[in-house]
Amino acid sequence: MKPFLKIENISKKYPNSKKHALFDFDLNIFPGEIIAVVGKSGSGKSTFLRCVNGLTKTSSGNIYFKEKNTKSMSSKEYRKYRTNIGFIFQNYNLQNRISVLDNVLTGLLGQRNPLMTTFGLWSKQDKEKGKSILVEMGLGQHVNKRADQLSGGEKQRVSIARALIQNPKIILADEPVASLDPPTAKKILDDLKAKCKKRKIAVVINLHDVEMALRYSDRIVGLRNGEKVWDSPSSEATEESFKQIYQKDE
């Protein structure tokens, strides 16, 4: 099998910072696999995910999507590239003042005619699809509620639904359950994994919790001070590997 997303030697240095947030990072992502990225806070996990879909610009290195360098894409092509990537944020980033269904539909903004969507005109199929995904996520009774009326766990489910409606090749999840209580967190990760496996969507998920990472991923990547220090199938990860990732800096 060939990787559909190739990340090649990407580095990121923020202005006003001496250190690299991410340094010379490589990763090949294969269809349908679930990768957990682990590391302490500040190790570059978020920076890595944000570089993949361009929310943060890389300082150097290349990203290839289906063998096409994202750097050579026009802004229109780049937006098209982004429609293949669902992004799940730690703090959900829903549009608070509009309905749950409309929030899910915003997942399609890159794929529909901007003129129609600007006037709030969505096709019947899109609305039906949005509703059915919400039902699938267990939010059937909240379809018409305003997004800010939901609990944290429910909000994150909406944001998963928003990613799923994109029909993406990959979902990037940046600490998706860090603001949730453990039982809710577990349920949401169970769901995320099940829905993505069913649709054969690859997932790259940032987690700081080692047990969760082991439980939900096929492969574990360890980051330390912006550098990759571990990359192996989850079954081969040992206590030693985690020590390496989490050890104190000298």
Added chain:
Amino acid sequence: MNNKKIFLLLFIFILIGLTTNEYLPETNNKGQEIFTKILSGENGLFNPDFSIYQNVAKGLLESFQIALIGTVFAGFFSLILGILAAENTSPKPVSGFIKFTLNAIRTIPEILLAIIFIVGVGPGAFAGILALGFHSTGTLSKLTAEVTESINKGPIEAVLAVGGSQISVFRYSALPQIMPEFVSILLYRFEINIRAASVLGMVGAGGIGKTLFFALMARNWSHVGTILIGIIIVVTLVDYISGRIRSNLV
């Protein structure tokens, strides 16, 4: 300048103020007599003449209309200018230029603008509308720019991440965040404009101010009293209603 110096200066100013009686009018009994007559005399403020209610109502209605149209006019332009003046939605030079222009507009008092517009378009309500609209555009745009600058970046990133265009970002993320506060400051501005519109007529820009001006010139205090009661009722009502709407908005 440090605090000590400021206090010293203040102290000196107060001392000068206390020792100068140049500005205090000489008191005599005649003044008091006239004052009592104006207030509670047969033709005084506290004996309003309600027979002119039709004239007053007509004037108040015109003032209300001047304020309403002026505010709507300002609202339309300030939504556009405010977003163009915000540093996070517009290029730096554009934002800087618009902010500078708005500041300049804001420093001209409404009454002066009214006089200028009267010269331009002739006396009447239209000059009043232009004066209020122009001045309010200055203040409202600044507030709108501030609201725009304080919006949450997260939901904007969510739209960008799915491949949404700038117009989608504006429609689905920026506008819903700006709108409630914008409507709130627009209503507040309407309250201010109602008060301003009652005075504008005094320079010939239409509304109740004209009636008030003639009553004052004729020293017809009982008419002045009726007009003031009318203004108080309208201003209080508008304040109350718009206050209620505003508290439900955010």
